[in-house]
Amino acid sequence: MESPADIIWKGYSLAERDWRWQRVRENAAEAGFDCVFVPLCVDGRNLHLSLEQSRGTRSDCRFLTQLENAAVILPTDGRTPIVISAPESGNDWVPDFRPVEDSWGESMAQGLIDAGMERARVGVSGMRRGLYTHGRAFHGVVNHGSYAEVLRRLPHAIFDNATEVIGYARYVKSAEQIECLRRGAAIAAAGIDKMIELARPGMDEGVLYSRVMQRMVSLGSEYYPMAFYSGLHGGGRLPRFEDPTEGRFLQPMYRIANEVDAVFGGLIAQEQQPIILGPIPDSWKPAIEAQRDLYYAALEQLRPGRSFGEFMDFVNGFGERRGLKSLLLMHGRGYGDDGPLFTPQNRGARNRDVRIENGNVFIVKPIVSSADGSFDTSWGGCVLVTETGGEPLVRRRPGMVSIT
């Protein structure tokens, strides 16, 4: 892969910006909003329910402006948005932003007033969890102090949740976004290759963690913490770490699980690869093989127009045919906390009616367990939905890697 200095990527085009803005305007108009308002959101270091959620807190402003932190007022009537951000901000997409004055609350309120929204129906993105975005943030991501000030200063406006308005615009990826996710997936795969190269009994886990991160950043990924699990099988859930550990060394027959993420163009790609430091026990092989078959079968099923209800039933029923259990584990890829979300915690019943669309990108990593639940495995990676089914963004073979 190219080294960062040799990557020719100048950022997203203005056409991409206009495409995003127009999608949001159209969704907002359909929902009867006079404007869409992305208010100041809590920073991810402070609102950190998970890695995904943390990265997702300010994802709507990144989607609309490519700024790390901004408030956006986008009228649905076609006018350009008012963007409020820190004084040192600004980029090609929003060269004429408004710097925050004394507080975000005052600046946002003034922006809404200047846009003529005193008596408008204002759609607020990020108030609550959505189907397509902010799925892990049940209480949304909006900053209290500044939003309360906006409500106080615009008493005659009507503020409603509009998380889905931007969420649905984010749900379908453009060609530019897909290219960034493709590069991100390749970088994540390179991180996995580095882990396979280095993971041996006796290896300092903290050093292993650092080297994998080094590999991905040196290929141009933004830093996104790897989730790293290790330990002997049979001792309960493996502990999860999101920073380099101290005093932990890999041992023979350790299982390693991971979520290896790379971020390019602001979009998070993920690849996942279970590893064992020893031979794979025979009793695990049926589940590993079934997981591989399930993954490939799921790709066939990932077609535009299908509902997630159908897809979920297919995946969750797959294991039973082989005397095993299976469970859908997947979610969207994008700027962070992308949905729909299917995890053991959020089974996804609320997503049943959501339709799969051409241009969606998901991390697909279904779980297969032995009948008695003593062993489970999950392998997966980024998948683009096309007319002919799911297309992995990077080609890897499902299964468990055995390092002997």
Added chain:
Amino acid sequence: MPWTTPPGAGATVFIWSGYSLAERDRRWQAVRENGGKAGFDCILVPLGNGVDGRYMTQLRCSAMVLPTDGRGPITIADRRSNNAWVPEPWQTGREWAEPMGEALLDLGMERARIGVVGLKGGTVTHCSSIDGVVNHTALAQVMSKLPNAKFADATDIVGRVRYVKGEEEIDFVRRSTAVARAGLDELINLARPGVDAGVLYADVTARLLELRSEYYPLALTLDPLGTPKPKRFANPPIGRRLETNSLINSEVNAILGAQLTQVCQPILLGQIPDEWKPVIDLQQELYEAGLTLLKPGITFGALEEFVNTFGAKRKMKTVIQMHGCGYGDDGPLLPAKTNEDRLTDLRIEKGNAFIWKPMVTTDDERIQFTWGGPVIVTDQGCEALFTRPHGMVSIC
């Protein structure tokens, strides 16, 4: 009624939690005392204020209600997490408003005066978050469950405790500084004309991680000397190689024991021009003069006045630049963007830890030089932890 782990909750995420129970009790007691003095019946660290939550619990994600009357707190945690500080927290998955509200009710706060930490930017914490850090929907739901309670900002109640470090924290400020310094050494070792800036970024980051720093973005500028507004990178630069005469200004950050520290050391890939030398010399004088002023009892008003007038006799501009070390967004943040008045009378105290990095510029601001790192305030004055020889590193 305690909340328990919901079915299917995600894997427990382990984070560093090595401070002693004595340190916990010191923090909790100091917060109780500050809260009591301010007339609060309890202190609420709500969803959204993760940094203060971590300070109070050593958990990655938590909320807490701490009564000021001496009772133990109710802590709400996620993903089955607990530790020696909070062995039996209430557990939640993704729902936070309900347990926060119930915790307040369980502790009898229906008509109480509740201090909410993080509602606004504080004097010495959450300094860059001028509108605070609290999650709106969750707090609004909590407030609706307690319509007769009064909620008021209590950012400084915890902030003033964080402002003065305990001995264990000071030890980690030292260790964290040593790691940041090692990251800087790596940067100096590797920075040469032709080097891929993205790879350099990755190598320095990896060095910090190998020494067990938690991640915090390395910040760099790389443009050639004399570039008016050099581009700042907080991610690996794409499409960039270092060049002869690249001026690397950096903020190399490390976090050990949750203590964020930073060192700033300019590096020039070339000879230092003569016109830069008076600026660098004056910055050294200013840096050292500041060290003599950074002692208990001095106000930030006096310090700022001293720094900002220091360069006039040499026809240069001198600007105070400093902030606190600690769990994140520690202050005071100078120069202040807002609420400057409340910093004027704020006093430096024993146990403070700051990043001290004043800036000197020529009158036309064409040449700017910043150098510095962590300092600890002691009884006797202050101790500089960044001990590299002062000056610009020149790599030819």
